[in-house]
Amino acid sequence: EQTNCDLFSVYGFHLGLFTLFRSYSFLQNKNDGYRTLPLSGHVGFGSLPDQLVKKSIKQGFCFNILCIGETGSGKSTLINSLFNTTFDDPVSSHFLPSVKLRAQTYELQEANVLLKLTIVNTVGFGDQINKENSYQPIVDYIDAQFEAYLQEELKIKRSLFSYHDTRIHVCLYFISPTGHSLKTLDLLAMKSLDSKVNIIPIIGKADSISKTELQKFKNKIMSELVSNGVQIYQFPTDDETISKINTIMNGHLPFAVVGSTEEVRIGNKMVRARQYPWGIVQVENENHCDFVKLREMLICTNMEDLREQTHARHYELYRRCRLEEMGFRDIGPENKPVSLQEAYEAKRHEFYLELQRKEEEMRQQFVQRVKEKEAILKEAEQKVHAKFEERMLALQEVKLKLEKKKKVLEDEIAMFVEKKANAEVLQSQPSVSTPLLSLKKDKDRKKYVLMLVIRGSKKKFLHISLL
Amino acid sequence: MEPEEHSMEPPATPEEEMPLTAAPGPAGCQLFGYVGIEAVLDQMKVKTMKMGFEFNIMVVGQSGLGKSTMVNTLFKSKVSRKASQPGQEERIPKTVQLQSVTHVIEEKGVKMKLTVTDTPGFGDQINNENCWDPIIKYINEQYERYLREEILITRKRKIPDTRVHGCVYFVMVVPPWGGGHGGHAGVMVVLGRLRPLDLEFMRRLSKIVNVVPVIAKADTLTLEERAEFKQRIQEDLKTHAISVYPQEDFDQDPDDRALNDRIREKIPFAVVGADQEHQVNGKRVLGRKTKWGIIEVENPAHCEFPLLQDLLIRSHLQDLKDITHNVHYESYRVRRLNESNRPELSSPNGLPGKGEGGSDL
Numbered sequence A: 001e002q003t004n005c006d007l008f009s010v011y012g013f014h015l016g017l018f019t020l021f022r023s024y025s026f027l028q029n030k031n032d033g034y035r036t037l038p039l040s041g042h043v044g045f046g047s048l049p050d051q052l053v054k055k056s057i058k059q060g061f062c063f064n065i066l067c068i069g070e071t072g073s074g075k076s077t078l079i080n081s082l083f084n085t086t087f088d089d090p091v092s093s094h095f096l097p098s099v100k101l102r103a104q105t106y107e108l109q110e111a112n113v114l115l116k117l118t119i120v121n122t123v124g125f126g127d128q129i130n131k132e133n134s135y136q137p138i139v140d141y142i143d144a145q146f147e148a149y150l151q152e153e154l155k156i157k158r159s160l161f162s163y164h165d166t167r168i169h170v171c172l173y174f175i176s177p178t179g180h181s182l183k184t185l186d187l188l189a190m191k192s193l194d195s196k197v198n199i200i201p202i203i204g205k206a207d208s209i210s211k212t213e214l215q216k217f218k219n220k221i222m223s224e225l226v227s228n229g230v231q232i233y234q235f236p237t238d239d240e241t242i243s244k245i246n247t248i249m250n251g252h253l254p255f256a257v258v259g260s261t262e263e264v265r266i267g268n269k270m271v272r273a274r275q276y277p278w279g280i281v282q283v284e285n286e287n288h289c290d291f292v293k294l295r296e297m298l299i300c301t302n303m304e305d306l307r308e309q310t311h312a313r314h315y316e317l318y319r320r321c322r323l324e325e326m327g328f329r330d331i332g333p334e335n336k337p338v339s340l341q342e343a344y345e346a347k348r349h350e351f352y353l354e355l356q357r358k359e360e361e362m363r364q365q366f367v368q369r370v371k372e373k374e375a376i377l378k379e380a381e382q383k384v385h386a387k388f389e390e391r392m393l394a395l396q397e398v399k400l401k402l403e404k405k406k407k408v409l410e411d412e413i414a415m416f417v418e419k420k421a422n423a424e425v426l427q428s429q430p431s432v433s434t435p436l437l438s439l440k441k442d443k444d445r446k447k448y449v450l451m452l453v454i455r456g457s458k459k460k461f462l463h464i465s466l467l
Numbered sequence B: 001m002e003p004e005e006h007s008m009e010p011p012a013t014p015e016e017e018m019p020l021t022a023a024p025g026p027a028g029c030q031l032f033g034y035v036g037i038e039a040v041l042d043q044m045k046v047k048t049m050k051m052g053f054e055f056n057i058m059v060v061g062q063s064g065l066g067k068s069t070m071v072n073t074l075f076k077s078k079v080s081r082k083a084s085q086p087g088q089e090e091r092i093p094k095t096v097q098l099q100s101v102t103h104v105i106e107e108k109g110v111k112m113k114l115t116v117t118d119t120p121g122f123g124d125q126i127n128n129e130n131c132w133d134p135i136i137k138y139i140n141e142q143y144e145r146y147l148r149e150e151i152l153i154t155r156k157r158k159i160p161d162t163r164v165h166g167c168v169y170f171v172m173v174v175p176p177w178g179g180g181h182g183g184h185a186g187v188m189v190v191l192g193r194l195r196p197l198d199l200e201f202m203r204r205l206s207k208i209v210n211v212v213p214v215i216a217k218a219d220t221l222t223l224e225e226r227a228e229f230k231q232r233i234q235e236d237l238k239t240h241a242i243s244v245y246p247q248e249d250f251d252q253d254p255d256d257r258a259l260n261d262r263i264r265e266k267i268p269f270a271v272v273g274a275d276q277e278h279q280v281n282g283k284r285v286l287g288r289k290t291k292w293g294i295i296e297v298e299n300p301a302h303c304e305f306p307l308l309q310d311l312l313i314r315s316h317l318q319d320l321k322d323i324t325h326n327v328h329y330e331s332y333r334v335r336r337l338n339e340s341n342r343p344e345l346s347s348p349n350g351l352p353g354k355g356e357g358g359s360d361l
Helices: A002-030 A045-059 A075-082 A136-154 A184-193 A211-227 A240-252 A291-301 A303-326 A340-427 A439-455 A461-466 B039-051 B067-074 B133-151 B196-205 B223-239 B254-266 B305-315 B317-338
Strands: A061-068 A100-110 A113-123 A170-175 A199-203 A263-266 A269-276 A279-282 B053-060 B099-107 B110-118 B166-171 B211-215 B277-280 B283-290 B293-296
Touching: A045 B039, A045 B053, A045 B099, A045 B110, A045 B305, A045 B317, A061 A075, A061 A136, A061 A303, A075 A113, A075 A170, A075 A291, A100 A136, A113 A136, A113 B039, A136 A184, A136 A303, A170 A184, A184 A199, A184 A211, A199 A211, A199 A291, A240 A291, A263 A279, A291 A303, A291 B039, A303 B039, B053 B067, B053 B133, B067 B110, B067 B166, B067 B305, B133 B196, B133 B317, B166 B196, B196 B211, B211 B223, B211 B305, B254 B305, B277 B293, B305 B317
Parallel strands: A061 A113, A061 A170, A170 A199, B053 B110, B053 B166, B166 B211
Antiparallel strands: A100 A113, A263 A269, A269 A279, B099 B110, B277 B283, B283 B293
């Protein structure tokens, strides 16, 4: 017994030493190997977190929420209930041809905290007959916000300090309260968004499902999400102060919420509620729906974590992919780290060469086009010339012909005039009254008849008259 | 937290990101019930406390001015070892050498990684030309290190910050009996003003880092002499356009300006450092014991050490870090990234899209 006790105590002693050593080295690791100095008095940097908070208050906070859900799933009502105000959001129709996103920014103030809240609503989600391109506009929008931030960060002279951050910090995905399972569109949309944004699935208009159905519905949804590999946002459990409540909340996902813009009198208070003939559904009653849980998780407990995850995980992933796409690498071809300078210069040079090449191309094209146009014009000119020549020739011919005809006509006229003159001369000679009475006159008469006959013939006229 | 009546600001100027038009929001909504936006402040506090803080401070001044004692008093712990310990040889280095020592200190659950950079050999040579070069090189190196980390494709979640957040410059008190007033022919004594070395150093460094000048070993000055000395120093700084911390250009709003103006009136602080405790009026205080009395370091009537401590740690520590990050680091980055716009690289057409506002890519 004695030896057993000794062994046990020795063992215990070693165990104690071991744990002590382990905890010490753990502490060492925490401090990156630096010595921890004891303070011999009050220094005052315990106020550092307060200094930081004071600065942040002055700067203000940004929070951007994206609501995805079919038309009429209760998105706007829920947002109004969450922030206890009425944001103006016109009701949209079911007949929009494609999904569009509508963003509105509001400034809310509570105590001394200024919050710049941006709500982005999807309009027309799930309304089309062909829903293939339903979620692409959403992905594009999220990427566009990341891109804007990245461009600002890459500028030479930048002002990140005063940049209005529009990156989406949380995506509330509204699931229709069918009670059965997720729709294909839901799965596809969430799958394409889970690596870009923190997704919190929500069952909207949950007052249409009974309690037992609700639990089955929730389980079905979660198992479907898990089996399809969709990574929704998990509330962080690494901080002791909030890990317990966050773990509980993680088990309640997806939150079944009811929103209302109307107030009903219950007892002596006015609360947000929906009044039915069979009872009143109170929005802020935890037995009725998970609204309070959602508000707590989203705003009171995890807003900062959502913002941090967006910046440290989703944005970094986007940035990495984008820079690699652009051709930047951290390690050069010989496995040596590429310096920033060289990378930038190489890229700049590349772009410059590209630009020159494009310019050259365009110049060539321009010259080409000019040449072509010139050729066409020349051809046309030639054609016109040819026509002109033709017409001139034709004109000449016609002119000649006309001249000839004119000459012929003139000749005829001249002959006619002559004949006319001669006839007049003959008529003016002593006139024979009865050329039939005398023989002499017979001869004359013959001559006269002869002359009459011959008068018709031009050529022999002169000849006969001499007779 | 109890539900209170708050009036919400009306939704102001809705902005558009995608083409559908939005009507302006309704005015003045009454809210009942508590939303909980304030809680984000607590969340932030918890996160930053978990992450811990980093603070890097540099002390510059001739040897024997009490730099190490000052730092130890400031942080109430043996952060730097004094150069002249009994039994150790005192060596004056041939060139300015920078020594950085890092410790972790904790107070009220807040962990701070403190790095103190000492500069032995500064101003100790006969020819002190360019003794500020190693210091400037060190500061720029830290900026470069941060820049490289920031530019990586896969970068760390938290980039280690080794940039110098504040540089405390120890100004030597020129004893009023050092050779008469004014300028006697042949005797070059600068009475009660900043020496050329001080001016030169502060001028160069205030452009790249926050400089906090302090009058070292101020227990040799009477109150009137102290006021006069300060006045002259302030004039000198103004004449040479040296902007020391808190810089006037970075006051963000009237409250800041009022607060900082009060501090600027008292710059440079006259400090006395001590690391030994003595008994005064039944209390144990840090002080220097002399034959004619005990100078209490933390007594505002005796010296301005509490003011310095307040400025550096209690009220403006975060501000020092912010100005270093938002102003000095950014201007370093601009200079560095513009360096590659060398003229021989560009053709006669010039590189497209260059300039201060354009994106690099």
